[in-house]
Amino acid sequence: MTSSSDTRHLGGCLCGQVRFALKGPLADIQLCHCSQCRRAQGSAFAANIPAAEADLEFVSGAQALRLYESSPGKVRAFCGRCGSPLFSQTTARPGVVRLRAGTLDEPSGAKLGFHIFADSHADWWDIEDDLPRFSQRAPD
Amino acid sequence: MTSSSDTRHLGGCLCGQVRFALKGPLADIQLCHCSQCRRAQGSAFAANIPAAEADLEFVSGAQALRLYESSPGKVRAFCGRCGSPLFSQTTARPGVVRLRAGTLDEPSGAKLGFHIFADSHADWWDIEDDLPRFSQRAPD
Numbered sequence: 001m002t003s004s005s006d007t008r009h010l011g012g013c014l015c016g017q018v019r020f021a022l023k024g025p026l027a028d029i030q031l032c033h034c035s036q037c038r039r040a041q042g043s044a045f046a047a048n049i050p051a052a053e054a055d056l057e058f059v060s061g062a063q064a065l066r067l068y069e070s071s072p073g074k075v076r077a078f079c080g081r082c083g084s085p086l087f088s089q090t091t092a093r094p095g096v097v098r099l100r101a102g103t104l105d106e107p108s109g110a111k112l113g114f115h116i117f118a119d120s121h122a123d124w125w126d127i128e129d130d131l132p133r134f135s136q137r138a139p140d
Numbered sequence: 141m142t143s144s145s146d147t148r149h150l151g152g153c154l155c156g157q158v159r160f161a162l163k164g165p166l167a168d169i170q171l172c173h174c175s176q177c178r179r180a181q182g183s184a185f186a187a188n189i190p191a192a193e194a195d196l197e198f199v200s201g202a203q204a205l206r207l208y209e210s211s212p213g214k215v216r217a218f219c220g221r222c223g224s225p226l227f228s229q230t231t232a233r234p235g236v237v238r239l240r241a242g243t244l245d246e247p248s249g250a251k252l253g254f255h256i257f258a259d260s261h262a263d264w265w266d267i268e269d270d271l272p273r274f275s276q277r278a279p280d
Contacts, residue, residue: 012179013179014176014179014180014208014210014216015208015210029264035246036154038242039152039153039154039224039242039243040154040222040223040224041181041182041183041224041225041242042181042186042187042224042225042226042240042241042242042243043181043183043184043185043186043187043240043241043242044183044184044185044187044241044242045183045184046182046183047182047183047184047264047265066220066223068154068155068221068222068223070154070155070222076154076222076223078218078222078223079223080206080220081208082180082208082210082216082218083180083206083208083216083218083219083223083224083225084179084180084181084182084223085181085182085223086182100182100183101182101183101184101262101264102178102179102181102182102183102184102262103179103182106175106262106263107263108262108263108264109263110262110263110264111264112264112265122241122242122246122248122250123246123247123248123249123250124169124187124241124248124250124251124252125187125252128268128269129268
């Protein structure tokens with residue numbers, strides 16, 4: 001019998017050196033418009049899927065991961081070979097990683113959830129959809 | 141007298157090591173949904189501003205740039221310290237760089253132009269705006 005909790009979502013960086021498997025159903029994507037995420041992605045927003053760190057396994061290439069501490073206690077992980085951003089993690093949320101949705105193999109089955117730090121959106125990107133939006137962090 | 145051709149647009153990576161200045165008016169942003177750009181950004185699309193290579197000056201941190209050849213003749217540049225994607229360049233378009241709009245300082249004054257590789261969009265991201273869209277590359 002296969003249940004959704006048995007699912008494994010595969011993904012990796014652009015060069016293929018870092019490959020991961022994420023166990024269990026995917027949480028909805030949080031689109032983060034904060035100024036840090038915009039620069040770190042080079043794009044309009046980061047697309048983050050929160051997950052239990054214990055459910056994320058690096059199948060290969062973990063040694064290629066590079067960590068950058070963008071705020072005290074918060075690190076952003078990327079592939080040192082191709083630069084793909086893979087996840088972030090903060091000591092404020094122990095045991096939780098925020099996987100970058102764009103690194104999932106397609107079809108991913110991921111779904112959009114809501115916007116955070118919506119007030120910080122890029123001046124070239126208006127938020128025009130009907131998803132819930134929070135001016136800063138989402139409430140717990 | 142100040143004309144738009146005198147403008148300089150500043151930007152840089154998340155950690156601040158790489159800083160650049162782009163001369164002249166900004167071309168419209170091309171939102172690229174191809175599978176490579178999605179992985180390289182970790183997000184729904186890359187937001188690319190084509191510019192003359194001669195107009196892009198690295199004010200600091202050029203030595204921190206890392207290049208990854210994602211297709212023959214096409215390189216993607218990112219900051220080796222923080223991973224921020226900064227630009228791409230291909231031998232198919234000599235003298236042209238495609239700057240990542242999310243790395244521009246705000247307010248950037250950048251404007252959206254059109255979608256490319258729209259048929260390759262992520263399964264979690266529908267293109268719902270009224271911008272022109274091209275299934276693959278834009279016509280020259």
